[in-house]
Structure formats: structure tokens, C-alpha cells
Amino acid sequence: MPQEIRLNAFDMACVGHIQHGMWTHPRDTSANYNTLEHWLGLARLLERGLFDGLFLADVLGVYDVLDGSPDAALRGAVQVPLLDPAMIVPAMAAVTSQLGFGITANLSYETPYLFARRMTTLDHLTNGRIGWNIVTGYLDSAARAMGLGRQMAHDDRYDMADEYMEVVYRLWEESWADDAVRRDAAAGVFTDPSRVRRIRHEGKQFRLDAAHLCEPSPQRTPVLYQAGASSRGMVFAAKHAECVFLNGGPAPDVAKQVAALRALAAPRPIRVFVGATLVMGRTRAEAEEKLAEYRRHSSVEGALAHAAASLGIDFGRYGMDEPIEAGPGNAIQSNVAAMKRATGPRFTKRGLIDQFILGSRQKPMVGSVQEIADRLVAYVEETGVDGFNLSRTVFPECLVEVVDQLVPALQERGAYKTAYAPGTYREKLFGAARLTDPHPAALARG
Amino acid sequence: MPQEIRLNAFDMACVGHIQHGMWTHPRDTSANYNTLEHWLGLARLLERGLFDGLFLADVLGVYDVLDGSPDAALRGAVQVPLLDPAMIVPAMAAVTSQLGFGITANLSYETPYLFARRMTTLDHLTNGRIGWNIVTGYLDSAARAMGLGRQMAHDDRYDMADEYMEVVYRLWEESWADDAVRRDAAAGVFTDPSRVRRIRHEGKQFRLDAAHLCEPSPQRTPVLYQAGASSRGMVFAAKHAECVFLNGGPAPDVAKQVAALRALAAPRPIRVFVGATLVMGRTRAEAEEKLAEYRRHSSVEGALAHAAASLGIDFGRYGMDEPIEAGPGNAIQSNVAAMKRATGPRFTKRGLIDQFILGSRQKPMVGSVQEIADRLVAYVEETGVDGFNLSRTVFPECLVEVVDQLVPALQERGAYKTAYAPGTYREKLFGAARLTDPHPAALARG
Numbered sequence: 001m002p003q004e005i006r007l008n009a010f011d012m013a014c015v016g017h018i019q020h021g022m023w024t025h026p027r028d029t030s031a032n033y034n035t036l037e038h039w040l041g042l043a044r045l046l047e048r049g050l051f052d053g054l055f056l057a058d059v060l061g062v063y064d065v066l067d068g069s070p071d072a073a074l075r076g077a078v079q080v081p082l083l084d085p086a087m088i089v090p091a092m093a094a095v096t097s098q099l100g101f102g103i104t105a106n107l108s109y110e111t112p113y114l115f116a117r118r119m120t121t122l123d124h125l126t127n128g129r130i131g132w133n134i135v136t137g138y139l140d141s142a143a144r145a146m147g148l149g150r151q152m153a154h155d156d157r158y159d160m161a162d163e164y165m166e167v168v169y170r171l172w173e174e175s176w177a178d179d180a181v182r183r184d185a186a187a188g189v190f191t192d193p194s195r196v197r198r199i200r201h202e203g204k205q206f207r208l209d210a211a212h213l214c215e216p217s218p219q220r221t222p223v224l225y226q227a228g229a230s231s232r233g234m235v236f237a238a239k240h241a242e243c244v245f246l247n248g249g250p251a252p253d254v255a256k257q258v259a260a261l262r263a264l265a266a267p268r269p270i271r272v273f274v275g276a277t278l279v280m281g282r283t284r285a286e287a288e289e290k291l292a293e294y295r296r297h298s299s300v301e302g303a304l305a306h307a308a309a310s311l312g313i314d315f316g317r318y319g320m321d322e323p324i325e326a327g328p329g330n331a332i333q334s335n336v337a338a339m340k341r342a343t344g345p346r347f348t349k350r351g352l353i354d355q356f357i358l359g360s361r362q363k364p365m366v367g368s369v370q371e372i373a374d375r376l377v378a379y380v381e382e383t384g385v386d387g388f389n390l391s392r393t394v395f396p397e398c399l400v401e402v403v404d405q406l407v408p409a410l411q412e413r414g415a416y417k418t419a420y421a422p423g424t425y426r427e428k429l430f431g432a433a434r435l436t437d438p439h440p441a442a443l444a445r446g
Numbered sequence: 447m448p449q450e451i452r453l454n455a456f457d458m459a460c461v462g463h464i465q466h467g468m469w470t471h472p473r474d475t476s477a478n479y480n481t482l483e484h485w486l487g488l489a490r491l492l493e494r495g496l497f498d499g500l501f502l503a504d505v506l507g508v509y510d511v512l513d514g515s516p517d518a519a520l521r522g523a524v525q526v527p528l529l530d531p532a533m534i535v536p537a538m539a540a541v542t543s544q545l546g547f548g549i550t551a552n553l554s555y556e557t558p559y560l561f562a563r564r565m566t567t568l569d570h571l572t573n574g575r576i577g578w579n580i581v582t583g584y585l586d587s588a589a590r591a592m593g594l595g596r597q598m599a600h601d602d603r604y605d606m607a608d609e610y611m612e613v614v615y616r617l618w619e620e621s622w623a624d625d626a627v628r629r630d631a632a633a634g635v636f637t638d639p640s641r642v643r644r645i646r647h648e649g650k651q652f653r654l655d656a657a658h659l660c661e662p663s664p665q666r667t668p669v670l671y672q673a674g675a676s677s678r679g680m681v682f683a684a685k686h687a688e689c690v691f692l693n694g695g696p697a698p699d700v701a702k703q704v705a706a707l708r709a710l711a712a713p714r715p716i717r718v719f720v721g722a723t724l725v726m727g728r729t730r731a732e733a734e735e736k737l738a739e740y741r742r743h744s745s746v747e748g749a750l751a752h753a754a755a756s757l758g759i760d761f762g763r764y765g766m767d768e769p770i771e772a773g774p775g776n777a778i779q780s781n782v783a784a785m786k787r788a789t790g791p792r793f794t795k796r797g798l799i800d801q802f803i804l805g806s807r808q809k810p811m812v813g814s815v816q817e818i819a820d821r822l823v824a825y826v827e828e829t830g831v832d833g834f835n836l837s838r839t840v841f842p843e844c845l846v847e848v849v850d851q852l853v854p855a856l857q858e859r860g861a862y863k864t865a866y867a868p869g870t871y872r873e874k875l876f877g878a879a880r881l882t883d884p885h886p887a888a889l890a891r892g
Contacts, residue, residue, distance in 0.1 A: 024631040109560060114506070190522065191527070
């Protein structure tokens with residue numbers, strides 16, 4: 001019996017997310033990202049396909065590294081304009097009952113007190129279906145938007161994040177005891193004050209002296225996602241993350257990453273999701289044809305604008321075949337390493353552009369539905385990952401195909417659930433309602 | 447023909463809002479405040495009743511002035527536990543198409559850049575049905591929760607708010623030109639970069655150097671609500687607010703306030719809503735009976751905890767008939783003045799408690815449906831207000847009665863619309879889509 005494969009949709013509240021240019025395809029509807037109908041339709045589709053979750057990326061700031069300007073990003077709708085992902089979730093929760101929601105939120109610019117309330121609110125309204133993808137951000141443009149000169153250095157951001165987590169854990173887990181809320185109308189007692197604790201924190205970065213504003217939600221702490229793949233990021237993930245999102249790549253590399261991560265986190269279990277882009281057809285030929293058709297809409301400029309920002313390299317300053325020197329700038333460190341691995345000695349603009357297949361560096365899996373099903377099953381076996389974060393190409397057809405064709409093919413192989421497990425998002429993922437020792441959230445509970 | 451009366455529901459994402467203790471009534475369902483169903487039902491009900499809007503209050507921090515402790519507030523569910531009101535709105539928007547949403551948000555603790563994106567997101571998702579009740583907060587407990595020692599002084603908060611408004615107006619109105627977004631798939635141009643402006647602001651309190659992350663929403667700037675009734679608050683309201691919320695009181699007093707406010711704001715129109723609590727029956731006797739029944743569930747302790755915080759006076763330190771000295775603490779200044787007017791020479795704890803009818807200082811209007819309809823029509827005539835913010839007693843019956851009985855009675859009198867006006871929230875309220883000169887948001891547009 002093959003291992004169960006879990007699927008998340010990987011999306012973002014904007015037009016162009018990973019595969020840039022796809023919005024120009026006549027059947028693509030991602031330009032409707034600013035309507036509720038768009039998101040309600042997506043949520044219903046994913047729940048029909050028994051997806052574990054919808055993973056929503058976010059970024060503060062714009063991609064203005066290429067040519068030192070946001071122009072290419074704006075022209076190509078490269079993650080700009082961009083809405084607040086948290087706001088989309090309550091509406092999607094109203095038309096679903098099982099789908100989880102993983103929201104990316106940057107902890108650099110919101111006070112723990114307010115942020116903790118926002119997440120608890122979402123966890124109440126979704127009846128325990130909220131996850132949080134913890135990010136610290138990496139764009140100087142975001143720092144300037146907040147009134148700061150530039151980002152904190154990479155490792156300092158993680159130190160700050162550690163302290164932030166400590167504070168929000170205390171608000172979520174320690175402040176209100178399980179039996180604090182009585183709802184006793186006869187006695188006129190809603191909450192027993194003796195069971196609510198004021199949290200006092202005086203740290204290097206944060207101070208707080210308050211009880212949490214909310215009563216405990218079904219999960220208390222949301223399911224914690226993390227995607228940092230640098231060495232400091234891995235340490236952070238091993239300490240805090242319940243699910244980790246990896247960019248993907250050749251199976252042996254990913255297997256090594258997964259093993260290293262699990263060794264660091266042990267004995268805590270970690271679910272690993274790997275990014276994937278699928279281009280399927282009923283036959284392989286049909287899939288290849290579809291790829292060719294999609295490619296005609298892909299945007300090199302968009303992909304370059306995105307890559308320049310995430311690598312911290314202004315490709316506008318290089319000729320096509322000039323060797324590129326990656327500085328220690330504020331970029332996603334693991335992306336730079338991954339790109340160097342991928343391009344090898346040809347770390348040039350042309351070397352990068354040659355990797356863009358569908359308007360991004362993420363290589364699509366192309367094949368018939370049956371081939372893709374087999375490859376996903378094999379990939380999971382070879383790497384030990386738990387599932388995939390599927391990014392979109394031409395929307396919504398790319399996901400409709402997954403729900404209508406790939407999911408049944410995986411189910412035939414015994415590699416995909418035929419019904420949701422009961423309970424909260426955490427219960428569905430781990431069979432447990434609460435974080436347990438040695439997770440620091442459990443320690444905060446005391 | 448009488449003037450049209452507009453109705454908002456005045457609510458809060460918590461159990462006890464204004465009339466404390468009502469949650470203990472066997473027919474009251476406000477303890478379901480943490481479920482989506484609760485809010486979806488409310489939204490559908492209000493739209494059926496052609497309410498202009500749902501006005502959602504918010505407060506950061508807890509009421510811990512009485513006896514220097516939050517215990518009474520916690521016991522009585524006096525605005526604690528409390529969810530984030532903004533999160534409830536997208537779900538309600540999904541089941542309505544006309545109802546407006548006025549969200550209270552405190553500008554003291556969120557960066558203009560992030561807050562502006564949040565509101566623009568909501569305005570997109572609701573298709574232009576968002577309003578913002580601008581508050582600066584007044585609780586020291588909130589400041590401590592944010593890591594500050596105590597609140598800024600009253601007038602300083604308003605100066606900071608003025609600067610905050612300047613920044614968000616520029617993000618909402620100036621950053622993206624009307625023709626910036628082209629959505630031109632054939633040309634591969636989503637946004638014309640030459641029509642997006644980076645906003646640079648270097649002020650006393652805020653710095654920002656960024657374009658707005660979002661494309662323009664239907665209203666751009668949300669409909670602006672304000673409730674400050676102090677003299678500095680009135681100046682702020684006259685400059686910024688499109689709608690003002692007054693606490694209410696005797697008609698001649700309110701008429702004076704309305705006239706003063708309109709004179710300050712002229713030539714800008716201002717819609718004024720006044721807080722009201724209704725207890726109705728088919729007959730006056732039935733209404734009186736209902737009041738008596740409700741009163742058996744009202745909470746003096748809850749009302750006192752709330753009043754202590756909003757007046758900045760620890761009533762626990764006074765005997766029942768001891769004269770009270772109100773200090774210049776961080777309280778809602780206009781509330782202190784109003785209470786002194788109401789109690790006259792008997793500014794004592796007993797004097798205050800005598801004013802609590804239904805667990806609050808807000809005096810209910812009690813009468814038959816026809817009597818109440820007549821009184822509302824007369825009150826509007828005498829004061830010049832545009833309508834009422836109806837706070838809840840026993841929920842949902844208090845609002846079901848309004849929709850099923852009071853609204854038809856007002857319609858019979860020609861004092862209530864029989865269908866929604868088309869367009870956005872602002873269009874419904876003012877017949878205009880955009881703020882115009884001399885409103886500072888229009889000036890920011892340039």
C-alpha cells in the first residue's frame with residue numbers, strides 16, 4: 001500500500017503568483033482575484049477534491065530589484081497588486097467545512113497582541129481550520145513601507161521571530177485555562193477570572209503585559225507552517241514548525257533535506273510538503289501540447305523580476321552570458337544556493353532564463369494523468385515527503401483537472417483519502433488536537 | 447413627508463456589548479458570537495430589513511478600572527472575550543449584496559501601509575461596502591498590551607490620527623491613478639507602471655516610502671465614521687468624518703450637537719447616527735412587561751465595570767453616596783461630561799447605578815411599535831439626525847422585531863426606504879462615489 005499523499009493548493013491573493021504570464025491566457029480567470037466569487041469557487045473546488053488545505057502566500061513590498069524599479073513587476077502583475085490573504089479566509093470558511101487554510105503572515109510588523117487576536121478569531125470562525133505560515137520577510141521595499149531604512153539581517157530576523165513565538169504561545173496557550181470559560185447564565189458567570197492569566201513579557205524585542213483578548217479557540221495555536229530552508233531557517237523550523245514547505249527539486253536532494261529536518265525536529269513529527277507544478281493531459285501528447293500552449297503565455301520579464309527580488313540580484317546590470325556574483329544581500333538565502341546548484345557553472349542571466357519553463361524557475365511535471373499519479377507516488381516514496389503544494393498555471397482548469405482526474409487516479413492507487421478525517425486541521429494532519437511536549441507551545445501551556 | 451430614517455445595527459464581536467447581562471436571558475444567543483453562523487444570520491436579517499449598515503465596535507484592552515481589576519468584566523463578559531471585527535465581515539459579505547459594514551479600527555498600533563491594504567482588501571471583497579470608524583483608543587490596558595507604558599494624552603492622539611489619515615489617504619487616493627490598471631492580456635500589461643506613484647511621507651509620527659500594494663477598490667477610501675464628541679474630537683470629525691455616531695440623549699441637546707458639527711464641517715455634508723436601544727411590544731403594556739423581564743437579567747456589576755473604564759473612575763473606591771471626583775485620566779472625555787449632566791448634583795455611585803436600566807447608561811425607548819415609530823420620526827425632526835445605531839438587548843429577537851414590525855411601521859409613515867439605492871456604501875449614503883473637495887482625501891488625490 002503506498003503512502004497517503006496530501007495535497008494543498010498553493011495560491012496568493014494576486015494575479016501572478018509563481019508561473020508568470022499565465023493570466024494572459026484566454027481561459028485564465030486569475031484577474032478576478034479581487035472578487036469573493038473567485039475565492040468561494042476555489043474553496044468549494046478544493047473541498048470537493050479533499051485537499052488538506054489552501055496555502056496562501058503573502059509578501060509585503062514589491063519586487064523592485066530588477067533594474068532597481070517595480071515596473072516589470074507591475075506590468076506583469078508579479079505578486080502586485082496584492083490583497084491581504086487573511087481577509088479571504090472567513091468567506092471561504094462559510095462555504096466549506098473541512099478545508100484547512102494556511103495563511104502566510106509576516107511577524108515583523110504587527111504586535112503579538114493584535115496578531116494573536118486575529119489568528120484566534122480565524123480559528124474560532126473556521127472551527128479550528130487555521131494554519132499560519134511564519135515568515136519574517138526579506139524585502140527592503142517592505143521595510144521602507146513600514147518606515148524603516150532596511151530589513152534586519154537574516155539571522156537577527158530569526159532571533160526576533162523566536163521571541164515573537166514565545167509571546168504568542170503564551171497568549172494562545174497559557175493566558176486562558178481550558179476551564180476559564182463557564183458560560184453559566186444561571187450564575188451570571190461567563191468567564192471565571194481566576195482562570196485567566198495576565199501575560200507579562202519583557203524581552204529584547206517585545207514587551208507585553210496583558211491577558212489574551214480571546215477565549216481559547218479549537219486549536220489555540222494555529223497549525224504552524226514554515227518554509228525557511230537556510231541553516232538558521234531549518235533550526236527555527238525544527239523548533240516551531242509542524243509542517244514545512246520545501247521548494248522541491250531532484251528526489252535525492254529533497255530526501256536529504258527531509259531527513260535532516262526530521263532529525264533536527266525529532267522526536268516531534270514534521271509533515272513536509274513540496275512545491276509542484278503539474279501540466280497534465282489524458283495522454284502524454286496532450287500534456288505536451290498543453291505545455292506548449294501555456295508557454296506561449298509565459299512571461300520571461302515577470303519571471304526575471306520575481307527571481308531578481310528573491311535572489312537579491314539585479315539582472316538588469318548583467319549581460320546575458322556575464323558571470324553573476326551573488327552578494328550577501330537581503331534575499332531568500334536558500335534560493336540563491338538552489339539556483340547555483342541548478343545552473344552549475346553557467347550562473348548567468350541566460351542560464352537562469354533557460355530554466356524558466358512556464359514563467360518561473362519551478363519546473364513543471366508534464367505527463368498523462370496516470371504518469372503524473374505514478375510519479376507523485378514514486379516521489380513520495382523516494383523522498384519521504386507527505387504531499388505537495390500545487391501551484392497554479394492556467395486557473396481554474398489546472399485545479400479542476402487535479403480534482404476530477406488526478407485525485408481519482410491517486411485514489412485508485414490507494415494513495416489518496418476518500419473522505420476527510422474528522423476534527424480540526426491539526427487533528428486531520430496529526431490525529432492530535434493539541435501541540436505536545438517538546439513543542440514550545442506545549443511548554444508555554446505549562 | 448417625513449425625512450428618511452436610516453438604521454444601523456450597532457454590535458461588537460463579543461457577548462456583552464452595551465446592555466450588560468442580557469446574555470443570561472434564556473432566549474439570548476449572543477454567546478454564539480464566535481461562530482460564523484451567528485454573523486451570517488445577523489447579516490441576512492439586516493439586509494432583509496434594508497439596514498444601511500452593521501456598525502461593529504471594537505476596543506483593545508480590557509476594562510480593569512473598577513477595583514483595579516478585569517474580574518468584573520470577565521465574569522460578566524463585558525466586551526471580553528472579544529474577536530477581531532474585520533475578520534467577520536468577509537463572511538457576511540458573501541451572504542449579502544447591499545448591507546454596508548462599518549468597522550471600528552484603532553489606528554494607534556498598526557502601520558498605515560498594512561492597515562491601508564486590509565481596508566482596500568475588504569472594499570474589494572465587499573464590492574465597495576466598507577466603512578471605517580476611526581478610533582485612537584483610550585485604555586491604558588491596551589497600551590500595556592502593546593508594550594507601551596500608557597496611552598498618549600487625549601489631544602496628542604488626535605494629532606497623531608491627523609497624520610495617520612494623511613498617509614492612508616495618499617495610499618488610497620494618490621498612489622494608483624484611475625487608469626493605472628489596464629488588465630490588457632493581449633499586450634501583457636496588467637498595470638501601467640507610469641500611473642502608479644510611490645508615496646513618500648516623512649512626518650512627526652510616521653515614515654513611509656512605498657506605493658500602495660493594492661489596485662484601487664470601488665470606494666478607495668472607506669466611508670469614514672467617527673464618534674469623538676470632545677471638542678478636539680469634533681474638530682477631527684468635522685475634517686474627516688462622513689458619518690458621525692453620537693451617544694444620544696434629550697432631543698434639544700442632540701440638536702445642538704448636530705448643528706455645531708454640521709457648522710464645523712460645512713460645506714461638507716455629514717450624516718449623523720444616534721445610539722438607541724428599543725424595547726417594543728405590540729402594545730405599550732407588552733413593551734413594559736418585556737422591559738421588566740429583560741431587567742431581571744441586567745447586570746449592575748457589568749454596567750459598572752464598563753462605566754468605570756469609559757469614565758476613568760474606579761467606583762470601587764467610593765461609597766454609594768460619596769461625591770465622585772472625576773480626574774483628567776484617560777477616559778472618553780465626552781462620556782464624563784455626559785454623565786455629569788445626567789446625574790446633576792448627584793454625581794455618586796448610586797446616582798450612576800440609578801441610571802442603569804438594562805445593564806447600561808443608555809436609556810431604552812419603551813413602547814408599542816407604533817409609538818416607537820412615531821417617536822423616531824419626531825426625534826429625527828427635532829434633532830436633524832439621519833438615523834439610529836440600534837444596540838442589542840436580547841439577541842436576536844430585538845432585531846427581528848425591528849425588521850418585521852418597526853420597519854414596516856416606518857415605511858407606512860413614508861420614513862423608511864422600500865429598497866436599497868444602487869451602488870457602493872458611499873453612493874447609498876451620499877449619492878456620490880468619491881469624496882470631493884474640500885475633504886482631505888480628495889485633496890490627496892490631487
